[in-house]
Amino acid sequence: MILGDLLGTPVRDADGGRLGRVADVRFVLDGTPRQLMSEARVLGLVVSPHSAASFLGYERINLAQPWPLANLLRWRHRGSYLVLWEDIAMVGKDAVRLRPGFTRYSASLEDGGRQRAGDGK
Amino acid sequence: MTSPDLVPLPPVAGRILDAQLHLLDRQVLDTDGVPVTTVDDLELSGPALGEEIPVGTPAPVLDALLTGPVLGTRIFGGRPPSSRLIRIPWKDVADVGVVVRLGVRGGPLDAGWVERWVRDKIIARIPGGRHDPR
Amino acid sequence: MKRLLGVALGILTAIGGFVDIGDLVTNAVVGSRFGLSLVWVVAVGVVGICLFANMSGRVAAASGRATFEVIRERLGPRAGLANLSASFLINLMTVTAEIGGVALALQLASSVHYLLWIPVAAVAVWLVIWRVKFSIMENVTGLLGLTLIVFAVALFLLKPDWGVLAGQALAPAVPDGETVPTYWYYAIALFGAAMTPYEVFFFSSGAVEEGWTVKDLVQSRLNVLVGFPLGGLLSVAIAGCAAVVLLPAGIAVTSLSQVILPVAEGAGKLGLAFVLVGVVAATFGAALETTLSSGYTLAQFFGWSWGKFRRPVQAARFHLAMIICLLVGLAVLATGVDPVLVTEYSVVFSAIALPLTYLPILIVSNDPQYMGQHVNGRAVNVLGMAYLVIILVASLAAIPLMIVTGAGS
Numbered sequence: 001m002i003l004g005d006l007l008g009t010p011v012r013d014a015d016g017g018r019l020g021r022v023a024d025v026r027f028v029l030d031g032t033p034r035q036l037m038s039e040a041r042v043l044g045l046v047v048s049p050h051s052a053a054s055f056l057g058y059e060r061i062n063l064a065q066p067w068p069l070a071n072l073l074r075w076r077h078r079g080s081y082l083v084l085w086e087d088i089a090m091v092g093k094d095a096v097r098l099r100p101g102f103t104r105y106s107a108s109l110e111d112g113g114r115q116r117a118g119d120g121k
Numbered sequence: 122m123t124s125p126d127l128v129p130l131p132p133v134a135g136r137i138l139d140a141q142l143h144l145l146d147r148q149v150l151d152t153d154g155v156p157v158t159t160v161d162d163l164e165l166s167g168p169a170l171g172e173e174i175p176v177g178t179p180a181p182v183l184d185a186l187l188t189g190p191v192l193g194t195r196i197f198g199g200r201p202p203s204s205r206l207i208r209i210p211w212k213d214v215a216d217v218g219v220v221v222r223l224g225v226r227g228g229p230l231d232a233g234w235v236e237r238w239v240r241d242k243i244i245a246r247i248p249g250g251r252h253d254p255r
Numbered sequence: 256m257k258r259l260l261g262v263a264l265g266i267l268t269a270i271g272g273f274v275d276i277g278d279l280v281t282n283a284v285v286g287s288r289f290g291l292s293l294v295w296v297v298a299v300g301v302v303g304i305c306l307f308a309n310m311s312g313r314v315a316a317a318s319g320r321a322t323f324e325v326i327r328e329r330l331g332p333r334a335g336l337a338n339l340s341a342s343f344l345i346n347l348m349t350v351t352a353e354i355g356g357v358a359l360a361l362q363l364a365s366s367v368h369y370l371l372w373i374p375v376a377a378v379a380v381w382l383v384i385w386r387v388k389f390s391i392m393e394n395v396t397g398l399l400g401l402t403l404i405v406f407a408v409a410l411f412l413l414k415p416d417w418g419v420l421a422g423q424a425l426a427p428a429v430p431d432g433e434t435v436p437t438y439w440y441y442a443i444a445l446f447g448a449a450m451t452p453y454e455v456f457f458f459s460s461g462a463v464e465e466g467w468t469v470k471d472l473v474q475s476r477l478n479v480l481v482g483f484p485l486g487g488l489l490s491v492a493i494a495g496c497a498a499v500v501l502l503p504a505g506i507a508v509t510s511l512s513q514v515i516l517p518v519a520e521g522a523g524k525l526g527l528a529f530v531l532v533g534v535v536a537a538t539f540g541a542a543l544e545t546t547l548s549s550g551y552t553l554a555q556f557f558g559w560s561w562g563k564f565r566r567p568v569q570a571a572r573f574h575l576a577m578i579i580c581l582l583v584g585l586a587v588l589a590t591g592v593d594p595v596l597v598t599e600y601s602v603v604f605s606a607i608a609l610p611l612t613y614l615p616i617l618i619v620s621n622d623p624q625y626m627g628q629h630v631n632g633r634a635v636n637v638l639g640m641a642y643l644v645i646i647l648v649a650s651l652a653a654i655p656l657m658i659v660t661g662a663g664s
Contacts, residue, residue: 001170002187002206003140003163004195024142027183030135036215036224038135040183042165046139066621066636069643081127085180092171099176106127109137146328146335148320148558155569159327159558188558196332219318219625236559240571247385250567250574254388 006091011047014089014100020049022096023080026107045088045096046107048080082107138217148220149186149209151227157209158232160221161192164208185210186221188232207231262474268397269482274489275541276356277349277448277602279534280595282490283514285441286497287507289430291423294491296442300449301487303642305479307450307613308458310620310631310639312475315462318625322459322616323555325625329615338611339556343549345608346453348601350545351584354380355594356538359511364531373588377581380542384577389464389563396540403533407492409521415499423498440656440663443649444599447606449487450646455612456548460555464564469629496521510595550577600662607653609646617643 003025011019024046031039087102138144140163149157167181168174189207194200209232215224227233244250285293311322320328323342327335357380358372365372383392429438467475496517497508508514511534518530547563554561554573561573588594617639620631631639657663 001165001167001181002191002200003145003165004191005200006165007141025140027138027140028133028135029138030133031182036212037217040138040211042180042182043133043137066617066631066640068640069618070621082130086176088168088174090171090173091168104127105130109139109142141331146331148324148328148555156554156558156560159556161332192332192557196336219320236571239575240568244571244574245568247567249385252386253566254386254563 001091005093006045006096009091009096010094011045011083011096011098013098013102016097019098020047020080022046023048026082042085044082044084044105046080046082050076050079080107081105143217144186144221147217149188149223149232150220151223151230152215152225153227155227157223157227157230158188159192160186161189162187162195164206183211184208186214262477264394265474265478266482266485267401268394269478270485270489271397271400271403271537272393272540272544273483273486274400274403274493274537275349275451275544276352276538276594276598277451277605278490279356279493279514279537280508280511280598281441281444281448281602282493283497283501283508284599285445286494287501287513288433289438289441290498290502291420291491291494292427292430293438293442293445294424294494295427296445297449297487297490297494299645300446301484302638303446303645304450304454305483306635306638306642307455307616308479308483309476310635311455311459311616312462312467312479313472313629314616314620314625315459316467316469316472316475317627317629319463320625321463321551321555322456322612323552324558325619326612326615327556329618335556339552341608341611342452342456343552345601345604346456346545346549346552347580347583348597348604349451349453350542350549350580351587352594352598352601353538353542353545354581354584355588355597356511357535357542358588359594360531360534360538363512363515364535369594370589370591373585376539376542377585380539380546381578381581383543384546384563385567385574389461392543392563393461396536396543399536400533400540402529403489403493403537405518405522405526405529405533406489406496409518409526409530410492410495410499411521412526413496413499413517413521415495420495420498434660436656437660437663439652440603440660443606443653443656444602444663446649447602447604447609447653449490450609451602451605452608452612453545453548453605455616456551457544460547460551460562464562466564469627472629546577546580549580550574603653603657603662606646606649608650610643610650613643613646 006022006025009022011022013019022045026043026046027040028043029038029040031041081104083098083102084105087099088096089099090097144160144163147160149160151157163183164185164187165181166184185208187206187208190201190205209223209230213223213225214221216222314325315321323339326338330338354373354376357376358369361372361376362369429435462475500517500520501508501513506513515527515530515534519527550573551561553559553576559572560570562570567574619625621636623630
């Protein structure tokens with residue numbers, strides 16, 4: 001499938017409740033080593049409850065300058081989290097459905113995942 | 122809204138790449154540093170749309186970088202037929218940084234056909250087109 | 256010694272390259288209608304372009320990425336394409352204005368009608384882009400453009416009442432006979448003329464063309480921080496000449512001959528010769544820069560191979576795009592549209608489109624992934640945010656003011 005089709009798709013829990021939209025797809029390069037780089041396996045989806053628009057790079061990395069902009073963009077992206085591939089039950093045309101009891105992981109790339117979902121408020 | 126605390130991601134063995142953040146819309150350079158195209162979209166090996174994913178299914182992998190008409194459909198919606206997708210296989214990618222570097226020469230890639238056509242039919246026919254400006 | 260020469264050359268080219276048809280026309284129009292009461296805008300614009308060029312040059316040197324690659328990567332394809340369309344169209348308008356400017360200046364020098372000069376100018380622009388080495392192109396047009404200093408010389412020779420000029424400049428007020436909206440409309444036009452987006456496309460792509468690395472940052476900063484303010488002084492001299500000669504005579508500038516009239520009056524035939532050389536060099540140089548910029552923006556957005564440092568066959572779509580742009584510019588000019596009018600609109604539209612290019616550069620110049628240790632310092636960021644506000648206000652106010660004032664008439 002094409003990744004562009006996945007970005008922006010609504011994400012629902014097992015009961016059909018709305019959680020947000022797919023903001024990004026995370027890969028991990030731990031697959032079979034090929035000629036040049038390892039195979040890139042889908043680790044999970046970054047779900048944003050508020051907006052799936054671009055965040056100009058402020059998401060998930062500790063970019064704090066210039067501060068008024070950084071804060072604004074972080075605020076727009078508050079509450080986003082990562083769900084792992086194992087917790088995805090179905091990828092449909094109009095929605096991604098998660099398995100019951102899925103886990104919300106921190107989507108941060110830099111602080112080792114200790115960030116709280118409410119950060120940036 | 123009070124969000125529950127998030128679970129820290131367990132450590133993974135390899136490098137992490139986020140599609141939007143690290144791959145999409147980045148410049149692609151070939152092994153000689155010549156621009157080839159941009160990463161207009163990505164192709165995954167799965168999952169099949171609208172089908173239940175059985176527990177324990179191995180995660181899909183990144184098959185190829187896509188370019189060409191897919192840029193238009195990504196902007197305006199719709200979908201080019203699979204046969205019209207121009208692919209750069211992931212196995213040809215050598216490094217991902219501020220740019221995506223390929224480990225192969227850009228010349229013979231499918232992604233370069235428009236450039237080759239413009240070169241051979243127009244630019245090379247104008248006198249001085251092969252002149253080195255340096 | 257060689258290094259010192261390099262620095263001097265860089266600064267001189269920055270001065271000569273600062274002024275283009277937009278600065279010439281807008282400053283003369285403003286001088287002839289508002290005296291020096293809008294000089295403060297030139298100062299605001301010069302600080303802004305220094306800041307903007309410094310950031311985009313630093314991004315290019317640190318990461319090897321030129322402005323539009325960054326814009327596409329940060330804004331994504333949709334917003335990026337909207338941005339490309341706006342920037343590209345305005346740039347095309349500027350290409351048209353500059354080629355028209357070359358032709359008008361050649362008409363003044365030769366009394367051959369400017370419509371006949373237009374194809375000559377366009378072919379010359381193409382030939383230089385096709386054949387001439389980047390650094391030679393930059394230096395020759397920049398150095399010849401320095402002859403515009405004759406505006407400053409003429410201003411002295413005109414022996415103006417300096418007290419009156421200083422009064423206009425230091426205590427700005429809307430002159431009798433002009434309205435407040437018109438005053439602000441021209442403030443935005445002057446701002447747009449000083450901070451034209453193409454200058455930044457060109458500056459950052461030029462840094463890649465010349466293979467800058469972080470080692471060249473000191474020199475690039477010096478070129479910008481010394482060269483642009485001195486170029487700004489040239490702009491002020493143009494406005495000053497118009498304020499001294501045309502304002503009292505009640506002549507509002509509508510043609511290029513009126514722009515250079517004060518020089519003829521102040522510095523005679525020799526001055527006239529200098530100013531014609533200067534205008535041709537400045538507009539020709541800017542025509543090269545804008546034409547290249549149209550190729551740069553397209554190629555960088557779509558990821559094509561680009562650059563004058565490559566053989567044309569190695570950057571085929573880039574060269575084809577520029578040829579098409581020149582042909583479109585020719586077609587527009589062939590309709591007989593007044594290049595001065597195109598210029599007056601192009602500077603205002605430049606101001607309108609400015610936030611689109613400014614914001615991504617401000618953000619990326621803070622991103623260590625691109626910049627390593629060369630991210631913006633605190634002072635640059637404070638100034639950068641202040642200018643973001645100024646640029647946004649100018650951009651949002653431009654269209655309402657254009658409608659209210661009937662484009663400044």
